[in-house]
Amino acid sequence: IGNNERTSNVLKTILDKFGLDPSTYDNYCIEQQLPSRRLVLMDNCTVFYALVRQSDDEQVELTVRRKGQQEREQIKNRSYFNTSYNRTPSGLSISSTHSR
Numbered sequence: 001i002g003n004n005e006r007t008s009n010v011l012k013t014i015l016d017k018f019g020l021d022p023s024t025y026d027n028y029c030i031e032q033q034l035p036s037r038r039l040v041l042m043d044n045c046t047v048f049y050a051l052v053r054q055s056d057d058e059q060v061e062l063t064v065r066r067k068g069q070q071e072r073e074q075i076k077n078r079s080y081f082n083t084s085y086n087r088t089p090s091g092l093s094i095s096s097t098h099s100r
Contacts, residue, residue, distance in 0.1 A: 006046055007043055029041070038063075040071070
């Protein structure tokens with residue numbers, strides 16, 4: 001996984017490698033297995049930077065699975081509010097263009 005690859009590109013590559021239709025990538029998600037829980041990576045994140053690691057040489061365990069109904073509903077709701085995520089020097093900022 002390169003440092004500029006987004007979730008959608010990583011999913012397309014994985015699906016193609018295993019003989020599945022890459023155009024169906026939006027039906028899948030990537031999970032990282034942590035010692036105490038699983039973390040689902042956001043749909044449009046840069047995978048390399050989204051991974052949680054204690055050190056640079058730590059092995060990372062990722063799983064690709066079909067999205068559940070709840071995850072598909074969350075995506076519909078997010079697109080309704082047109083939320084955007086931007087990296088800033090202080091971390092992650094979230095802004096919304098939805099007017100109230």
